[in-house]
Amino acid sequence: MSQDSFFRSTSFRLLAWYAAVFGASVAVLFFVVYWIALAAIDEQLTDSIERETQVLVDLYRSRGLGPVARAIQLRAVDLRSPRRYYLLQDAKGERIAGNLPAMAPVEGDLILPVSHLYPDRNTKLENPADAYPVVAQGQRLDSGEFLLVGESRFRAVKAREAILRALGWGIAITVLLSGIGGAALRSGFLRRIEEINRTTRSIMEGDLSQRMPTRGSGDEMDRLAVNLNAMLARIQALMESLKRVSDDIAHDLRTPLSRLRHRLEVARGKAVPDGDPVIEQSISELDAILETFSALLRIAQIESGARLAAFSDVNLAQIVSTVSDAYMPVVEDRDQKLVVMLEPVPLIQGDRELLIQMVANLIENSIRHCPAGVVITIELRQEAGAPVLCLSDTGPGIPGPERDKVFRRFYRLETSRTTPGSGLGLALVKAVAELHVASIDLSDNGPGLRVTVHFHEAAAGARKSTPHA
């Protein structure tokens, strides 16, 4: 599936980049939020301990040790959150009050592990907060006593957990939303690309009146569609004026040319019995002009796709056989040789009349540009279920750089300037091949020229369903 690979290469890569950049910025944002929140919680904890220490120190200074010890006794049994820990020791290190065991006095901030709080492992925890380490601040009092105020990290840990959980949900929802958004974006984008592709395909099949769908939303895709439509309108206008010019030429010139030819015929009738060579030459020159003219108009009409309506089942083998039979005596008279190799091939959808002309032009091209003694081989075979027509000769061939140019109208090789011809034969071959969705290429036959036409049975068949007459 070409659409899938297209999707993988462009649309999906775009989406992956979008998701990666979006995800990364969300992760950075979350990390910053987490970091700031954590710092704020720790600061709050320290502040709270400092304030409590200050209250107790102030009480000590104004009222003495007794009230402080009583206050500590009261607060230590308060099980309400936040869970606080106290220790008041005298200068000798004996515990006076508090809910922590006596310890060596340490001034400043410290963290007490759970094992320090409960040296006896069997102590039953009164509060869930007791299972967490304690952030504490120690301070020596004026008479050598030691005061320690601590608070469980329980709240900080719980808050951190809550933040992490919230961030986790946040990331999950972000990923989900970006996935859904991306998929919606992707399918919308892809649908519009596909709409444009579909329209482009039917335009390439010859229906220039088709336009890209627009939604009036003014987004990039819409602007692209509007611009493409403007371009198509311009192309269509140009094509129509070109077609009108060709039709006008065809219509307006045929009458004067008819009259001219008739007058020359009348003049011939009145001329000397053996015919006036000037009149005879004029008539044949006029016929050559008409033929070139006719070939040009024919190519233009083939290219416009107007012949698709006349498509039907065509047997290429029969066409190649009839046309080569027609040219067999011509080839023999020129001391050339025509070898025909036919394999049975599947029927294709095509225009019989034009395919006959294509094969004839190819054979004539070889006949006319090759000297006596060459072997011209026309071969029809089957490759991957589709017919392949191959015509090769052992003549002078076409130099590599010139090969693409010979399909152009009126292009003639320097070496064949002297050969009579309109320079339109191969241009018509190419137009017919393209009408049949066949690819045509020229290669070196070493020596000589090899023309290979690859038909596409399925493609030719598919075009039948969309006739544009």
Place this chain on the structure above:
Amino acid sequence: MKILLVEDDAQTSAYVANGLREHGHVVDQADNGRDGLLRASGGGYDVLVIDRMLPGMDGLAIVKTIRAAGTRSPALLLTTLGGVNDRVEGLEAGADDYLTKPFAFAELLARVNALARRPPMTEETTVLRVGDLEMNRLKRTVTRGSVLIELQPQEFRLLEYLMRNAGQVVTRTMLLENVWEFHFDPRTSVVETHISRLRAKIDRDFDEELIHTVRGSGYSLGVSR
């Protein structure tokens, strides 16, 4: 022979009409589609020559209308230069032949004569005879006098076409279209070489020549007058 010519260009019409009259035909002229349709519907013509593009009514529409009304007179459509679909459309509409403008008068004359003589022999005719030349289409044999003549398949088809139109001028274009299905002018002498091969087989060893070249027109098969 009575011929109706529907052509809007007065000069072309006069030239063609005069030419046909010189060859002993009776010609009625119409210069627009409606007039042409009226006259054609009246019937009584041996051949209708109708231009494809006409003021008032398209040549195709005339042919369609008269065919629907049951008029059987053979019709020759004159089509535009390069009009690739004209032939198919014309034949589908009920025309019997077509000729691309501009044309040689000899070409028109040959085709008008061929149309008027149609059908001299039906498709079912198995034995065609011209002088002492005899073709059996079933056995696919050709004899002249008592001599059996060997022909290639395309020579057979060429001779068959000439024999069906014996006594008539057959142009190069008519042969290309009917024998090889070539609806274009080949740049090599396809017709000439085939005719010369056929002549070598049919005429060379016999006293009387059957295939005649008509200068400026084409070929004719028949016993000399």
